[in-house]
């Protein structure tokens with residue numbers, strides 16, 4: 001802006017009413033946080049700068065659009081910016097992105113997130129899942145050393161979906177049958193002694209489903225602790241791994257260093273944290289598991305909004 005224009009702007013600022021002044025303040029604040037968000041995502045993406053369309057590294061700057069540096073690929077000729085190909089591409093209101101990331105860090109419910117962001121609950125819901133689309137698949141793909149494995153169950157839910165021919169159940173209610181009821185979705189959680197944790201929503205509790213997730217996860221020298229046999233025990237046996245069953249007739253115990261206390265306490269924290277949502281739609285279960293993994297990884301140093309924003313773009 002030219003110096004002369006700025007002087008005129010100051011003269012106009014003096015004439016603002018109280019309400020208008022607040023409007024200007026709010027607008028400038030939103031703009032400043034939008035710039036902050038843009039700087040964050042652009043610096044997070046800077047290292048791996050290549051064309052998201054074809055992978056080419058020969059790229060040139062090509063103007064600025066929507067506050068973001070635009071690039072043009074010299075190979076395929078297409079343009080892109082730091083958000084192209086990420087779940088946040090073309091998402092509006094960048095001035096609220098860090099607030100959204102804060103809502104994730106705080107584990108806010110949709111209702112409270114909507115208040116925090118000053119948007120409709122439907123928008124808060126949509127934004128939540130846009131921000132979780134990348135974290136849902138951010139998980140370690142290998143464990144090392146002693147691995148504790150256990151299954152937990154999450155009540156199947158069609159929350160938010162219209163299902164024909166099914167009786168509505170009270171939100172967050174309990175399943176008609178416990179254990180292997182079809183209404184319980186099995187989630188396998190595996191954690192090694194360094195705290196590396198991963199989880200899988202299983203299609204069912206049978207051995208084939210368990211094998212499919214454990215085979216790539218566990219190295220041949222892994223030592224596995226579980227609370228018993230079942231499909232998990234059979235899968236571990238088929239994989240030829242050292243297996244310590246830590247269940248006795250009177251319940252689960254530690255047998256020396258062999259126990260599943262770490263994975264069980266993870267279950268406890270996960271379920272305790274999920275209670276606030278009063279049942280999550282099964283279609284989104286992976287998103288919630290990814291959300292919790294992102295938060296639980298650093299219990300002593302809570303996730304900062306900037307980190308969660310970077311996670312949301314897969315950086």
Ligand SMILES: [Zn+2]
Nearest residue numbers: 051054073076
């Ligand atoms: Zn290209």
